[in-house]
Amino acid sequence: MTLRIDGTLRRGDLTLELELELPLGITAITGPNGAGKSSILRLVAGLEALDEGRLTLDDAVLDDRAAGIFLPAERRDVSMTFQQPRLFPHLTVLQNIAYPLRRKGHTAAEAARLAQPFAERVGAGHLLDLRPHRLSGGQAQRTAIAAAMAARASTILLDEPLGAIDETGTTDIRRLLLDLDAPRVIWVTHDPADAESADHHITLGLP
């Protein structure tokens, strides 16, 4: 169950040469701004494609331009949270958490029932019927984390999940993130303490 990135990503001025193994467990990625931390998550999620080289999961190739292979995001067994939480503005908190379950074919009622425990786990149990514009930054990120958990993907990608939350509220979320059920968690963070608590740690330098 090893995820490997071995290739090059070019975005404007930025050229990232990557040779990474992302094993099971929690891998923390740290490094300065512009080093490409978010780009690694986007590559794994299928939101970006490598310009050269390949991304593989064990024997399966997910991305290889030369071979004409690219598995799009919706077909990958991955869920993700973003630095600024991306909640669907027309859906309630519970419906946002249920969204990935709906995509797996659950009915609305079933998805809502399955989503509720995740809302409670992140401490959003009292917010179920609110729409995102009524939430604080921390509440929105908790909702996004619950949605990422509800998808039950085997890889969860966290892009600075605590960045949008003020200091006081982070302790319990940090504990929650270290205790996710997903086999593989990739956690981009600025905080050396998070990197300490992770199973593996990758530090990126500026390219």
Added chain:
Amino acid sequence: MITPSRRPPLAILVPAGLGVALVVVPIMGLLQRAPWSSLVERLASDTVVEAIRVSLVVSIVAAVLSLLLGLPLAWILARHDGRMAGIVRAAVLVPMVLPPVVGGTALLFALGRRGLIGQWLDAWFGVTLPFSTAGAIVAATFVALPFFVTTVEAALRQAGTELEEAAAVAGAEPVTRLLTVTIPASRDALLAGVALAWARALGEFGATITFAGNLAGRTRTLPLEIFLALESDPASAVAVSVLLLGVSLAVLLALRGRWFSR
């Protein structure tokens, strides 16, 4: 209350005031000539009721077509910045600046019985668009579509790709993303686009009379009815004009939240 220090200089105030007058005075002129006492009766006359029916059918179908064709188009234009997208955008916007009578003429030579495509429509399907309600719908959609596309493209562009990415990672296929995220999240812009397209279709005159003609019960919409009645029954023409003025103001009011409150 305008205090002297806040009042704009005369050199600005005078042309601005003339600009307002240019719009307001004709409306006052219309309202002053309106046959208020017989308004309802005139609007209920057989010919007007028939024109209202044609106008509603034509403008509503044109607005729905603008939505069905314009939404995918607006989405593609908002998400692509290449040369091709630029050319397509320019082409779609042409009817906004084209004299409608030129649009009607173009439609005639494209879709008329002897037109580029019209001859095949006639030969293969027995479809003749000119002088039919379907032709009036085509003409109205031709002029209304760009209003929908520009409104919705701007909104989709502003909304960005962030939510669509989040939906993709959550397992939504492209069409599902459009239906479950992009469309509901930009509902206000879609409604505004439909309202603008509908209002434009309702007022359409030049392309309709050129391409679809002026047949009572089939292609004679309210603007055509006004044009015809001006000769024979000016009071009725004014009555119908007041009706269309009222509808236009209602559309403007409905869009108010979008445009005026910023």
